[in-house]
Amino acid sequence: MEIALASAIGILTAAGIYLMLRARSFDLILGLTLLSYATNLLIFSAGRLVVGKAPVLREGVEASLANYTDPLPQALVLTAIVIAFAMTAVTIVLAIRSRADNRSDHVDGRMPDVAGAGAAETAAADTDTGEGQA
Numbered sequence: 001m002e003i004a005l006a007s008a009i010g011i012l013t014a015a016g017i018y019l020m021l022r023a024r025s026f027d028l029i030l031g032l033t034l035l036s037y038a039t040n041l042l043i044f045s046a047g048r049l050v051v052g053k054a055p056v057l058r059e060g061v062e063a064s065l066a067n068y069t070d071p072l073p074q075a076l077v078l079t080a081i082v083i084a085f086a087m088t089a090v091t092i093v094l095a096i097r098s099r100a101d102n103r104s105d106h107v108d109g110r111m112p113d114v115a116g117a118g119a120a121e122t123a124a125a126d127t128d129t130g131e132g133q134a
Contacts, residue, residue, distance in 0.1 A: 005045050012038035024105045025095035029088065036084035040077045047073030 012034050019031030047070040055071035057063055099105055 001049055002045075005041060005049065009038050009041050009045070012041070023107055025098060025107060026105060028107060029091050029095060032091065033084070033088055036080065036087070040080050040084070043080065044073050044077050 016031045016034035016038060019027045019034065022028065022031070050069040053067065053069045055069050055074060057068065061067050095105075
């Protein structure tokens with residue numbers, strides 16, 4: 001179980017970082033969301049993976065970690081989910097506003113030059129004017 005959870009955290013982190021390094025706003029938002037999921041799983045796994053044990057004290061059961069699971073990571077994850085939802089909503093609003101203002105989805109607000117596109121346009125202009133012919 002621990003290996004599966006560690007693998008899931010690693011995959012979510014790697015995918016989140018990959019998406020955050022892209023030059024588009026939507027990819028950045030997805031990357032931040034995946035990183036927040038990975039962080040939530042990391043916090044949740046810090047409280048020991050225990051199946052079938054209650055996080056609250058009950059009468060008649062000894063109050064030790066052998067009978068209960070730690071409720072603090074669960075509370076932290078619930079709080080982190082709410083914060084991540086609010087953060088995602090704010091970044092979506094900012095991305096929509098940036099797209100409306102810049103007419104581009106790129107993070108820096110400008111379209112990158114496609115390799116060779118500038119050279120092809122220059123060659124086409126030269127042949128139209130007759131300058132590129134020998």
